[in-house]
Amino acid sequence: MENKQPHIQLEQFDGVNRAIIVGDPARVTHIATYLDHVEEGAFNREFKSIVGEYKGQKLLVLSTGIGAPSTAIAIEELAQIGIETIIRVGSAGAMQRDISLGALLIAEGVVRDDGLTKKYVPENYPAVPSSTLLYLAKKHYPQAITGILRSHDGFYMEDNAEVEAYWSSKGVIGADMESGALLTIGRLRGLQTLSILNNVVGYQEDLSEGVNSLVNQESLIMSGEKESILLALTILSDKELEEA
Numbered sequence: 001m002e003n004k005q006p007h008i009q010l011e012q013f014d015g016v017n018r019a020i021i022v023g024d025p026a027r028v029t030h031i032a033t034y035l036d037h038v039e040e041g042a043f044n045r046e047f048k049s050i051v052g053e054y055k056g057q058k059l060l061v062l063s064t065g066i067g068a069p070s071t072a073i074a075i076e077e078l079a080q081i082g083i084e085t086i087i088r089v090g091s092a093g094a095m096q097r098d099i100s101l102g103a104l105l106i107a108e109g110v111v112r113d114d115g116l117t118k119k120y121v122p123e124n125y126p127a128v129p130s131s132t133l134l135y136l137a138k139k140h141y142p143q144a145i146t147g148i149l150r151s152h153d154g155f156y157m158e159d160n161a162e163v164e165a166y167w168s169s170k171g172v173i174g175a176d177m178e179s180g181a182l183l184t185i186g187r188l189r190g191l192q193t194l195s196i197l198n199n200v201v202g203y204q205e206d207l208s209e210g211v212n213s214l215v216n217q218e219s220l221i222m223s224g225e226k227e228s229i230l231l232a233l234t235i236l237s238d239k240e241l242e243e244a
């Protein structure tokens with residue numbers, strides 16, 4: 001009988017219960033460069049995966065594509081193959097003026113401005129990370145900017161400027177499209193989750209230009225990507241996580 005999950009095309013790996021998810025399949029290849037004993041998982045649709053070890057800790061890395069629906073599929077299928085802890089390593093746009101390119105934003109909570117998670121549970125259910133993972137993130141990277149993120153569905157909305165100004169005035173630090181789904185659906189499924197985002201766009205600067213800078217591997221942004229990857233790997237291999 002076929003035991004593979006239908007989208008991620010993976011089945012349970014021996015001894016692997018921790019994962020990193022990323023939006024872009026190319027980021028999986030980048031993360032592989034920091035791992036030992038890398039094995040290919042699968043590459044179906046947007047879901048590219050590898051397994052490997054960081055400082056002796058086995059883990060899975062999987063891309064989820066863009067947005068809540070494909071991320072939700074990935075989380076549900078990861079839970080089915082025994083994954084208990086998931087850290088998202090993504091990119092974001094800053095929502096406050098003083099946040100520099102390549103700074104790391106870590107969610108203490110997420111405004112769920114996506115459509116899908118409201119189908120799971122009303123939006124007054126909070127999207128919050130694992131307190132253990134958040135503590136470990138602050139321990140290893142105290143310079144990260146922690147606060148509330150906003151996850152949305154529409155990259156090219158006509159009212160982006162007004163909507164972002166509103167959430168910025170409420171103190172939201174950054175925007176992405178998947179953290180709300182990870183923290184909400186992960187919590188509903190009993191997983192420990194965290195979201196670490198590399199800032200690729202200054203507040204009120206050109207969104208498309210920022211995302212192009214990520215694609216073109218500009219240096220500040222690539223340094224943020226590297227830091228975000230190393231932080232996630234360090235948290236997932238921290239012995240305190242086992243004890244928690």
Ligand SMILES: O=P(O)(O)O[C@H]1O[C@H](CO)[C@@H](O)[C@H]1O
Binds near residue numbers: 024089092177
């Ligand atoms: O770089 P990733 O992880 O895909 O994250 C961000 O980039 C994409 C938009 O360009 C969205 O998925 C957004 O959340």
Ligand SMILES: O=c1cc[nH]c(=O)[nH]1
Binds near residue numbers: 177200201
């Ligand atoms: O502003 C941004 C930048 C990257 N990704 C987003 O979702 N929003």
